[in-house]
Amino acid sequence: MQEVDDRNPERWSYYDELLKSRFNHARELYPQFDKKITEMIQNEEIERAVDVRDGLPKIVKAGGNTLKKFMNGTFSYDDALQEAHQRGAGNFYTKRxxxxxxxxxxxxxxxxxxxxxxDEKKQLKYLIDRIEARIKQISKKVNAVKN
Known part of the structure; x- marks a missing residue:
């Protein structure tokens, strides 16, 4: 907070979360990472400390174009987080x-x-048949979700 001259004590937890090592990979790829996030905190583009704690790691984990577009300003924080969710970041089942x-x-x-x-093909056929049956069950449940 002192380095960026932010004297607002309500933002202490934002910076506490930002300093954690889970962002080291983003810092290596984008040396301006901390500066960008700090500016977003100060400009209230990142509205809550929980967004730094929960959302920002998802954007970093999604990586690739999501992180790149976030860092170059093409994506807002909310857009990048939405894209990260679509790519499966933070969603165990989607990732698996x-x-x-x-x-x-x-x-x-x-x-x-x-x-x-x-013999291995017979075992594999049995497993594939079981997987196929289970996928059909799961697919019915997923398809029942209304958009």
Missing amino acids: FSDFKNFLADENVDFEIMNISD
């Missing part, structure tokens, strides 16, 4: 399903399956 989808999309999976024994 995304990882599984990426595993299945790997071209090496097809090649490796073609080269396993017949």
